[in-house]
Amino acid sequence: MTAAARGGKNGVGYFDFAFHGARIETPNGGVHHVRLNAFARQNTTERPYAVVNDFIASTLGVAAGLPVPPGNLIGLYGGGHGFVSMAFGERGDAAPPVIPPRFCQERPWEACGIIAFDQWVSNTDRHDRNLSYIADVGVAVFDHDLALINQYHPSGDAASALASDLDVECKSHCLAPHLVDVSFFPEWFDRIASVSRREIQRTVDICRSADLVESSLRDVLVDFVVHRQTRVRSYVDRTRLEYKKVSNWTLDLEGTNGGS
Numbered sequence: 521m522t523a524a525a526r527g528g529k530n531g532v533g534y535f536d537f538a539f540h541g542a543r544i545e546t547p548n549g550g551v552h553h554v555r556l557n558a559f560a561r562q563n564t565t566e567r568p569y570a571v572v573n574d575f576i577a578s579t580l581g582v583a584a585g586l587p588v589p590p591g592n593l594i595g596l597y598g599g600g601h602g603f604v605s606m607a608f609g610e611r612g613d614a615a616p617p618v619i620p621p622r623f624c625q626e627r628p629w630e631a632c633g634i635i636a637f638d639q640w641v642s643n644t645d646r647h648d649r650n651l652s653y654i655a656d657v658g659v660a661v662f663d664h665d666l667a668l669i670n671q672y673h674p675s676g677d678a679a680s681a682l683a684s685d686l687d688v689e690c691k692s693h694c695l696a697p698h699l700v701d702v703s704f705f706p707e708w709f710d711r712i713a714s715v716s717r718r719e720i721q722r723t724v725d726i727c728r729s730a731d732l733v734e735s736s737l738r739d740v741l742v743d744f745v746v747h748r749q750t751r752v753r754s755y756v757d758r759t760r761l762e763y764k765k766v767s768n769w770t771l772d773l774e775g776t777n778g779g780s
Contacts, residue, residue, distance in 0.1 A: 533642070557607040561665060570665035572732050572741075574603045575640040577664035579635055579723045580745065583715045584708070586637050587630065592718050593730055599691055601730045608652055608660035615652035615660060620622050624698040630659045631695050631706035633711070638693060639755040640712050640748050642685050643667035647694050668741065679740045686747060690757035696762040707713045709753050 563570050571593070578586040581588040586760040591605030624631045638646050643664055650663035721742050728738040748755075753771065760769055 558591075558712045559607060559662075560594070561603045561605075562600070567599060567665055569669040569678060569733075571601060572727050573666065573668045573670065574605075574664045575727065576723055576741070576745075577643065577667040578603070578605065578662070578681075579716060580641065580720065581637055581661060581664075583719055583723075584633075584637060584640075584711045586633055586661055588661050593726065593732075603730060606664060608662070609654075615654065617648040618651040618653045620648060620695055620698045622694055623651070624700065626655065627653065627659060628699065628701045629704045630705075631699055634638050634661055635693050635695055635699070635709045636708040636712060636752050636756065637661070638667075639690055639752050640665040641745070642670060642688070642690060642748065644670050644690055651694075668744070679738055682740055682744045686744060687751065689758045691759055691762070693759070693762065696759065697764050699763055700765045702763065702766055702769065702771060705753070705756060712752055713750055715749065717742070717746055721755065 561570055561574050575591070575593055578588050578591050582590070589605045589608050591603060593601045594604050596602050607615075634646070634651065637643070641664065643666065645663075645666035649662075652660040652662075669678045669681055671685060672678045723743075724733070724738050724741050727733045727741075728735060733741065757771055760766075760771075763769070
């Protein structure tokens with residue numbers, strides 16, 4: 521394994537292990553102990569499910585093939601858990617925010633995937649600073665603390681919030697007005713539909729094992745994700761007026777992932 525992993529133009533991105541923001545300690549039998557540059561999220565009073573949202577959405581994004589930086593739950597000193605994801609960039613530099621018109625023109629496949637994914641996990645907070653694109657490196661999709669339980673507040677009920685959002689499409693996506701080609705959507709609908717219920721259950725179960733959700737909320741979360749999974753095409757179709765640059769809307773409600 522090389523010290524640096526470079527995804528090139530395949531959408532994986534560049535996660536710098538060697539030169540900037542990382543430290544490689546003495547190898548043992550060819551295996552290096554690596555200290556990585558990463559970002560950690562914790563819950564806040566205003567967003568008590570931020571860690572759950574980010575971990576579940578990011579894990580499902582990876583399962584569907586989206587270029588989400590690798591991450592996982594970690595135990596925190598003093599108790600509790602956070603969500604840590606690897607930093608994305610080139611040679612240690614901070615990744616620049618995406619420029620939506622350029623991104624949609626140069627990476628329409630990923631753009632369709634990001635929109636479809638955000639509809640799946642009900643992510644209401646996609647903007648230019650939680651997407652990154654480096655032309656010769658790749659794409660990174662991150663920061664999902666306002667997916668899933670995104671309407672919850674301390675005095676509310678998370679299960680009720682999910683119920684109210686169960687079939688609500690996400691509007692005003694930052695990429696939609698700049699997308700010209702929607703022909704890549706069906707592939708992403710199928711990719712999302714291919715994530716098994718077992719994988720969704722496993723991901724949410726990890727949050728239950730970490731005492732981040734109760735058993736009852738775990739079950740509601742699984743049902744929420746599974747319900748929306750086969751209705752992504754419908755959510756995209758409902759927002760077709762936002763795709764102002766698309767002259768030929770080729771999507772319909774028939775076929776794989778049709779939903780209603």
